[in-house]
Amino acid sequence: MRPLRWKTKYLTGTASIDNHNLALVNLLNESVTAASRLEHCQDFNDWHHSLMETVETTLSQPKSTFEQKHYQAEIQHLVQIGLPLPAKNGSACRDCGLCDQLGEQVGEWLTKD
Secondary structure, eight states: OOOOOOOGGGOOSOHHHHHHHHHHHHHHHHHHHHHHHSOOOHHHHHHHHHHHHHHHHHHTSOOOHHHHHHHHHHHHHHHHHHOSOTTTTSTTOOOOOHHHHHHHHHHHHHHOO
16 A cells, blocks of 8 residues: 655645645555554455545545535545445454544544534
């Protein structure tokens, strides 16, 4: 997994939106660091990659307030359909706790303005 670099092209010009988006990038990057220290399942890699791709793609596009809400709904959908991971409680699960932690952090991010 690779971290997502914050770029000036992600800025919307609205401090609250920019801070909110930067917070998501930071928590996704923190999970990259945590994953490098723990043995985890491939399902976590795949799910995390999907989240990172969605965030990177969306931040690269101009956003209105409506599009920002749609973006948050897309992240929420990825969390809802992705968790629990298929490996969870199965033989592929490494009991690393990364999916639970990231899911909780993204949930908190979604509820902040």
